[in-house]
Amino acid sequence: MDTLSYKTVSANKETVNKKWVVIDAENQILGRLASISAKFLRGKYKPNFTPHVDCGDNVIIINAEKIQLTGNKWTEKQYVRHTGYPGGQRFRTPEEMLAKKPAAIVEHAIKGMLPKNRLGSALFRNLFVYTGDGHPHTAQKPKSIELNTIK
Numbered sequence: 788m789d790t791l792s793y794k795t796v797s798a799n800k801e802t803v804n805k806k807w808v809v810i811d812a813e814n815q816i817l818g819r820l821a822s823i824s825a826k827f828l829r830g831k832y833k834p835n836f837t838p839h840v841d842c843g844d845n846v847i848i849i850n851a852e853k854i855q856l857t858g859n860k861w862t863e864k865q866y867v868r869h870t871g872y873p874g875g876q877r878f879r880t881p882e883e884m885l886a887k888k889p890a891a892i893v894e895h896a897i898k899g900m901l902p903k904n905r906l907g908s909a910l911f912r913n914l915f916v917y918t919g920d921g922h923p924h925t926a927q928k929p930k931s932i933e934l935n936t937i938k
Contacts, residue, residue, distance in 0.1 A: 798835045803842040805913075807929035809922070812893065813850040815934055816857060821896035823937055824848065828901065828910045841906065845913045847929055852889035852918045856881060866895065890916040 808827055812820055830836050830843035856864070865878045884892050893916050901907040915924065 796835050798830075798833075798837040798840050798842045800840065803830070803835070803840065805842075806844045807847065807924060807927040808844045809847045809849065809929040809931045810934060811850055811931070812848050813853040814855055817854050817892065817896055820848075820854065820934060821893065821900055823934055824897050824914070825900035827932075828897070828913055839906065841909050841913070843910060843913060845924075845927070845929075846915070847922050847924055848893055848914070848916045849920055849922055850918070851893045851916050852885065854889075854893060889918050 810820065810824060824846050826832060827846050828843040833842060836842060861882050862880055864881055866881070866884060868877050869875050870877065881892055894914070897914060898911055901910050915922065
């Protein structure tokens with residue numbers, strides 16, 4: 788095979804084409820929704836995926852308050868945070884988080900599936916999570932994605 792007949796294509800900031808995607812979270816399992824959303828944010832479904840470049844899509848998630856968890860996770864799972872003071876560890880269940888800020892459950896799950904570096908922070912800024920049916924990004928003409936058809 789002639790080595791000059793093919794080249795490895797690496798995407799960069801100028802050559803990547805970002806799209807807008809809408810995902811409806813109604814009656815979806817949290818972990819499955821988060822893993823598919825993280826793949827769209829990274830751009831892993833694209834043929835020119837480059838690991839060190841933000842080549843993913845902008846993801847809009849609607850109906851975040853209608854997410855589902857399996858088993859007894861609504862009452863037994865705990866989100867841990869620390870205030871920074873001695874003895875300042877605080878625990879919260881998904882039920883309590885749903886009552887306080889429903890979008891935070893989805894954001895927390897997706898953020899945990901992104902890289903833990905500057906690229907992960909940049910990718911997280913491409914995520915928009917909303918409660919309810921509407922979103923303010925209709926001008927971008929986002930494409931609706933059906934999660935049950937994606938593997």
